[in-house]
Amino acid sequence: MKDYLVKALACEERVRIYVCASTNxxxxxxxxxxxxxxxxxxxxxxxxxxxxxGSMLKSEQEQITININGHGPIGTIMxxxxxxxxxxxxxxxxxxxxxxxxxxxxxxxxVGTDGYLEVTKDFHMKENWKGTVAxxxxxxxxxxxxxxxxxxxxxxAVSVGVLVNPDDSIKAxxxxxxxxxxxxxxxxxxxxxxxxGKLKPMSNLIDESESLESALKDMFxxxxxxxxxxxxxxxxxxxxxxxxxxxxxxxxERMKMIEEDHGCEITCNFCGEKYKFDEEELKELERFxxxxxx
Numbered sequence: 001m002k003d004y005l006v007k008a009l010a011c012e013e014r015v016r017i018y019v020c021a022s023t024n025x026x027x028x029x030x031x032x033x034x035x036x037x038x039x040x041x042x043x044x045x046x047x048x049x050x051x052x053x054g055s056m057l058k059s060e061q062e063q064i065t066i067n068i069n070g071h072g073p074i075g076t077i078m079x080x081x082x083x084x085x086x087x088x089x090x091x092x093x094x095x096x097x098x099x100x101x102x103x104x105x106x107x108x109x110x111v112g113t114d115g116y117l118e119v120t121k122d123f124h125m126k127e128n129w130k131g132t133v134a135x136x137x138x139x140x141x142x143x144x145x146x147x148x149x150x151x152x153x154x155x156x157a158v159s160v161g162v163l164v165n166p167d168d169s170i171k172a173x174x175x176x177x178x179x180x181x182x183x184x185x186x187x188x189x190x191x192x193x194x195x196x197g198k199l200k201p202m203s204n205l206i207d208e209s210e211s212l213e214s215a216l217k218d219m220f221x222x223x224x225x226x227x228x229x230x231x232x233x234x235x236x237x238x239x240x241x242x243x244x245x246x247x248x249x250x251x252x253e254r255m256k257m258i259e260e261d262h263g264c265e266i267t268c269n270f271c272g273e274k275y276k277f278d279e280e281e282l283k284e285l286e287r288f289x290x291x292x293x294x
Contacts, residue, residue, distance in 0.1 A: 004230045005055055005085070006212045010220035011188040017223075018052040018177040019216060021206050025051070025087065025233040026162055027170040032233075032272035035094040037164045039074055041105045043091045044162035045140035046079050048175035050089070051231040053119075054081030063122040068143070070135045072112025073098075080270065086234040088270040105164070111138035117147050141175075141202075148179065155180040157196055161203030172207035195219045235271035242266045242275040246285060258282045 005020035026044035029035070035043065046066060053064050060083055068077040075092025098106035113135045121129040131151035136142045141160040148156035160175040176199075178192055199205070199219070209215040216223045245266060246254060257264045262279040277285075 001206060001209065001211065002230070003232060004212070004228055005052060006216065006228050007055060007226040008216055009224045009226060010216075010222055011184065011191060012222065013224065014181050014184040014188050015192060015220075016179045016181055017216065017220075018055065018175075018179075019212050020048055020051050020175050020231060021212055022048040022051060022173045022175065022231060023170055023206065025231060026173040028233040029089065030168070030170055033090060033094040035091070036097040037168055038098045038105045038107060038110045039091050039094045039096045040164060040168070040170065041162040042074055042096075042107045042111055042140065043077055043079075043089055043094075044170065044173050045107065045160045045175070046077050047087050047089055047233070048160050048162075048173055049140065049144050049158065049177070050079045050081035051085065051087050052175055052177050054083055054085065054087060055229060057083040057121075060084060061124045065120040065122070067118040067120070068111065068115070068135070068140075070112030070115035070138045072110050072138060074110040074112075077111070078270075085229050085231040086236075087231065088233060088235045090269055090272075105162075107140060108138035111135070111140070113138045117143045119147060119151070144177075148177070157192065159196075159199060159202045161201050161206075163203035163207060172203045174202050174206035176202055176205075191220075233271070235268060235273065237268040237271060237273055237275075239275055242268070243277070243285065246277070246282070247289060251286075251289075254282060254286055258286065 001021045003022055003024045008017040029043055030040040050066050062083055064081045066079040074096050077091050079089030081087045096110045098110050100106045115135050116132050117135055118132045133147045133150050136146045141158045145156050145158040148154050157178045163172040165171045205215055258279055264277050266275045
């Protein structure tokens with residue numbers, strides 16, 4: 001299945017649904033950072049939910065940043081999501097492999113629960129909107145469900161999963177958000193609970209379904225598809241931005257790169273892309289900065 005998301009309504013349009021297949025973008029992230037299975041699952045789950053949250057934005061200029069830190073061995077998970085379906089992100093330690101006794105990846109243990117999930121929405125206004133909640137399990141899905149319910153006052157169920165192959169590549173990944181709209185009835189709640197009770201693990205659902213639309217039709221008999229959108233792991237870094245990073249360093253640091261290292265290499269935290277600047281490029285930058293300072 002290709003990577004894409006679907007927005008839909010059910011229960012006579014009183015229940016809102018977002019679902020995505022994100023296998024390829026999670027594999028892209030895993031490959032970029034050489035991630036081990038538990039790190040890949042933690043970041044992959046967050047990227048998957050983030051892609052759905054990006055689709056909730058109203059304009060192309062808006063952006064969501066997700067910051068998760070439960071003081072577990074994985075450290076911080078940082079993800080950016082945009083309305084055009086692009087997401088990017090990283091984990092502090094990409095080389096974590098932990099399992100529970102049942103063989104499942106121990107994402108909750110890796111992430112930890114002594115911390116927070118923070119969502120920042122950049123609407124390109126004077127101040128960003130920020131919502132922060134305490135982590136509930138570190139398993140990502142439960143934590144986002146709690147965030148939507150508490151911080152955005154929207155009762156929500158979140159299912160998210162990443163299935164890893166024996167060779168550590170990603171076999172399947174995806175996320176599902178079901179939200180009760182203000183006019184939802186008790187009957188709707190019962191129906192959604194029944195759907196959730198029969199729901200397969202999200203990664204298995206993605207692996208076994210022909211399409212997201214067919215999976216949704218199996219869940220709800222009155223599903224109404226609103227829109228679809230392709231999603232991918234994509235970073236907006238480039239050489240010009242990395243060169244601006246060099247200008248934030250002290251003159252002493254830049255001169256050391258020129259005189260001792262004869263160049264430098266900068267790695268983008270969000271995508272792992274490497275940018276090399278040779279000695280002459282650094283000298284040219286230094287001459288420009290000296291001229292600009294006059």
